[in-house]
Amino acid sequence: MTFLKTMTTTLSAAALLASTAGSALAVDLQFFFPVAVGGKAADTIQALTDEYAAANPDVKIDAVYAGSYQDTITKTLTAAKGGTPPQLSVILAVDMFSLIEEDAIIPFDGLAKTDEDKAWLTSFYPAFMANSMTGGKTYGIPFQRSTPVLYWNKEAFKDAGLDPNTPPATWEEMVEFGKKLTKTDSNGNVTQWGVRIPSSGFPYWLFQGLTTQNDVILANDAGNKTNFDDPKVAEALQFLVDLSVKHKVMQPGIVEWGSTPKAFFEGQAAMIWTTTGNLTNVRDNAPFDFGVAMLPANKRRGAPTGGGNFYIFKDSTDEQKAASFDFIKWITAPEQAAKWTIATGYVAPRADTWETPAMKDYVAGFPQALVARDQLEYAVAELATYQNQRITTIFNDALEAAITGTKTPADALKEAQAQAEAILKDYR
Amino acid sequence: MMATRFDRWLNTLGAWTLALIWFLPLIYAVWTAIHPGAYATRFELFAPLTLENFSNAWNAAPFARYFLNSFLLVTFILIGQFVLCTLAAYAFVRFTFPGRGILFALVLLQLLVMPDILIVENYATMRKLGLVDTIAAIGLPYIASGFGIFLLRQTFKTVPKELEEAARIEGAGPLTVLWRVYVPLAKPTYLAYGLVSVSHHWNNFLWPLIVTNSVETRPVTVGLSIFSSVDQGVDWSIINAATLMTSGPLLIAFLLFQRQFVQSFMRAGIR
Numbered sequence: 001m002t003f004l005k006t007m008t009t010t011l012s013a014a015a016l017l018a019s020t021a022g023s024a025l026a027v028d029l030q031f032f033f034p035v036a037v038g039g040k041a042a043d044t045i046q047a048l049t050d051e052y053a054a055a056n057p058d059v060k061i062d063a064v065y066a067g068s069y070q071d072t073i074t075k076t077l078t079a080a081k082g083g084t085p086p087q088l089s090v091i092l093a094v095d096m097f098s099l100i101e102e103d104a105i106i107p108f109d110g111l112a113k114t115d116e117d118k119a120w121l122t123s124f125y126p127a128f129m130a131n132s133m134t135g136g137k138t139y140g141i142p143f144q145r146s147t148p149v150l151y152w153n154k155e156a157f158k159d160a161g162l163d164p165n166t167p168p169a170t171w172e173e174m175v176e177f178g179k180k181l182t183k184t185d186s187n188g189n190v191t192q193w194g195v196r197i198p199s200s201g202f203p204y205w206l207f208q209g210l211t212t213q214n215d216v217i218l219a220n221d222a223g224n225k226t227n228f229d230d231p232k233v234a235e236a237l238q239f240l241v242d243l244s245v246k247h248k249v250m251q252p253g254i255v256e257w258g259s260t261p262k263a264f265f266e267g268q269a270a271m272i273w274t275t276t277g278n279l280t281n282v283r284d285n286a287p288f289d290f291g292v293a294m295l296p297a298n299k300r301r302g303a304p305t306g307g308g309n310f311y312i313f314k315d316s317t318d319e320q321k322a323a324s325f326d327f328i329k330w331i332t333a334p335e336q337a338a339k340w341t342i343a344t345g346y347v348a349p350r351a352d353t354w355e356t357p358a359m360k361d362y363v364a365g366f367p368q369a370l371v372a373r374d375q376l377e378y379a380v381a382e383l384a385t386y387q388n389q390r391i392t393t394i395f396n397d398a399l400e401a402a403i404t405g406t407k408t409p410a411d412a413l414k415e416a417q418a419q420a421e422a423i424l425k426d427y428r
Numbered sequence: 429m430m431a432t433r434f435d436r437w438l439n440t441l442g443a444w445t446l447a448l449i450w451f452l453p454l455i456y457a458v459w460t461a462i463h464p465g466a467y468a469t470r471f472e473l474f475a476p477l478t479l480e481n482f483s484n485a486w487n488a489a490p491f492a493r494y495f496l497n498s499f500l501l502v503t504f505i506l507i508g509q510f511v512l513c514t515l516a517a518y519a520f521v522r523f524t525f526p527g528r529g530i531l532f533a534l535v536l537l538q539l540l541v542m543p544d545i546l547i548v549e550n551y552a553t554m555r556k557l558g559l560v561d562t563i564a565a566i567g568l569p570y571i572a573s574g575f576g577i578f579l580l581r582q583t584f585k586t587v588p589k590e591l592e593e594a595a596r597i598e599g600a601g602p603l604t605v606l607w608r609v610y611v612p613l614a615k616p617t618y619l620a621y622g623l624v625s626v627s628h629h630w631n632n633f634l635w636p637l638i639v640t641n642s643v644e645t646r647p648v649t650v651g652l653s654i655f656s657s658v659d660q661g662v663d664w665s666i667i668n669a670a671t672l673m674t675s676g677p678l679l680i681a682f683l684l685f686q687r688q689f690v691q692s693f694m695r696a697g698i699r
Contacts, residue, residue: 030641035654042654062641062642064641064642065650065654066637067637067650067653068653071634071637071653074547074634074638075637075638078547078548078551078638079551079638081548081551081552082548082551082552082554082555082560083552083555084555084560262664
C-alpha cells in the first residue's frame with residue numbers, strides 16, 4: 001500500500017516536472033558572489049536577484065554566497081573542473097587571465113546580438129574596462145568595483161593647525177601634514193600617526209597607487225610582462241618605507257588592513273588610504289567630521305582600480321548564457337547599480353547611474369561619494385597577469401621584505417622581477 | 429627536599445603561565461563580545477555590558493539552521509567513521525588475507541595526503557553521485573579516515589589474544605568478539621578520536637563552502653565567514669560574539685566532559 005502510494009507520488013511528480021519543462025522555457029541560473037564588505041551586501045544582492053526573478057518568472061536565479069574573493073574563485077574553478085560551473089559569477093577583475101587560461105569563461109561580445117547590446121558593452125568607465133578586456137574582447141562586466149582614496153579626520157587637522165578642508169595634494173604635502181599630525185605622549189609613545197597606508201595581505205594594491213603617481217605601470221596589457229625593477233618603482237617603494245623610517249609619520253612595520261577603519265575612528269591615524277568600499281562604513285561609524293580626497297600626486301595623479309567583475313561561464317546552454325547576459329545587463333543598469341552603490345560604497349561603473357534621482361539625492365547629502373568617480377579619470381588597471389596569484393604573491397613578498405627592512409627596495413624588486421620573469425616568459 | 433619543592437613550585441608556575449597564555453585570546457574574545465564596539469581595544473573595568481553583539485551576529489545569518497546542519501554533519505561523520513574504521517581496523521588486526529600489507533600501507537599513505545589537494549577530484553566524485561549541495565557530500569570524503577583506522581588498529585593490537593580465545597570458546601562469532609571484546613576495551617580511544625573528529629569537522633570551512641550552495645546544507649563556519657569582510661574593516665566585537673557563539677557548543681561539551689577526555693587521551697596515547 002505504502003509502496004503503491006510512493007510509486008504514484010513519484011510518477012505524478014515526474015509527470016509534473018515533464019510538463020513544466022515542456023510548457024515554459026524556464027531557465028535555471030546559478031550565480032556565485034563573494035562578499036568583501038560585510039553581511040549587508042549579501043542581503044542587497046539577494047534582494048536584487050529576487051526583484052529580477054519577480055519580473056522574469058521564466059528565469060530562476062540561485063544566488064549563492066561563496067565566501068571571500070579567494071574562496072569564490074576556488075569554489076568556481078572547482079565546480080567548473082567538476083563539470084558543474086555556475087552560469088555566472090562575480091570574481092576579481094584581476095583573475096580574468098586565470099579564468100581565460102582555465103578556459104572557463106566566454107567573452108560577452110558573442111552574446112551581444114543587437115546594436116543596443118553592443119552599445120551597452122561600451123557604456124562603462126574606461127578605467128574599469130582596462131581590467132575587463134584583453135585581445136579586443138570583453139570578458140568581464142564591472143560590478144563591485146572600487147578604487148583607493150584618502151580619508152582624513154577634519155578635527156585632527158584643526159587641532160594640528162591645518163586647514164580642515166584642504167587634504168594633501170602631493171607627496172610632500174602628505175609628509176608635511178603628517179609631521180604636524182603625528183602626536184606623541186609624554187613617554188614618547190605615538191598616540192596619533194599622521195598617515196596610515198595598510199600593507200598586510202595584499203600590499204601591492206595601495207602600493208600601485210604610489211607607482212602610478214610616480215608615473216610607472218607595473219605590467220603590460222597582455223598580462224605577460226611585469227616591470228617591477230623599474231627605478232621609478234623602487235623610488236615609490238623607498239617613499240613608502242621612508243614614511244615610517246625617515247619621516248616617522250606612519251606606524252613602522254606591516255600595517256594591518258582590516259583594523260585600519262577602526263584606527264581611523266579611534267583617532268590613531270589622522271589620514272588613511274583605503275578602498276571606497278569602506279565609504280558607507282566610515283560614514284556610519286566615524287565619530288567626527290571627515291573628508292574624502294583623491295590620493296596625493298607626485299609626478300601625476302593616479303590610483304589603481306579594484307574589485308570584482310561579472311563573468312559568464314562556458315559550460316552552459318545557449319539559453320542560460322542569454323539569460324545570464326540579460327540578468328547582468330539588468331543588474332548593472334542605472335536604477336539597480338544606484339541601489340548597490342548606495343548600500344556598499346562601490347563606485348557605480350557607468351556614467352548614467354550618477355544621473356538617476358536616487359544617486360543625485362545620495363551625493364547631494366554626501367558629496368564625498370563623488371571623489372572616487374572623479375578619480376577614475378586618473379586610474380589605471382589593477383596589476384593583473386597570467387598566473388596572477390603567483391605573480392602578486394611574489395610582488396607582495398618583495399614589498400613586505402622592504403617594508404620590514406629585511407631587504408632594500410631595489411634588491412627586493414629586482415629579485416621579484418627575476419622570479420616573475422621566469423613564470424611569465426612562457427606566456428609570450 | 430628543598431629541590432623537589434622548588435621543582436613543584438616551578439612546575440605550577442609554568443603550568444599557570446601556559447594556561448594563561450592559552451586562555452588570553454578567549455578572555456579577549458569574551459571581553460569584546462560583551463561590550464560595545466568602542467571598548468574593543470581599550471580596557472575599562474566598568475565599561476557598559478551589552479548582549480547586542482550576539483543578537484547582531486545571530487541575525488546576520490540563519491545561524492539556527494547552520495547549527496542544525498553542523499550538528500547533523502558531525503554526527504553523520506562520527507557514526508560513519510566509527511563503523512567503518514572499527515571494521516577495517518579489526519580486519520587488519522585479526523585476519524590474514526592476501527594484500528593486507530599493501531592495503532594497510534595505502535591507509536597509512538592517506539595520512540600523508542593533504543585533503544585540500546583532493547578537492548577537485550572529490551567534487552567530481554560527488555557530482556557523479558549526484559550529491560553536490562548535500563550534507564552527505566561534506567561528510568563522505570572523510571568517512572574512511574586513515575587516521576581512525578590506524579589508531580584503532582594500534583589499540584586493538586594491545587588487546588590480549590587470550591580474551592578473544594576465551595570468547596571464542598564461549599561460542600562467539602567474529603562480529604560478537606568485536607562487539608563484546610574489542611570495542612569495550614577501546615572506549616578511551618573512541619572518545620579521544622571522537623573529540624578530534626568532531627572538533628575538526630565542526631571547524632572545517634573550505635570543503636563545505638565549495639560543495640554546498642544553500643542555507644539548508646551549510647555549516648556554521650560558512651555562516652561565520654560573512655563577518656571577515658576585509659574591504660570594510662573588521663568589527664572585532666561582532667566577530668568575537670559570533671565566534672563564541674559558534675564554538676560555544678564544543679567549548680561547553682569539553683568543559684563538561686573534561687575529565688573523561690583528558691583520561692582517554694592519556695590512555696589512547698594521542699596528545
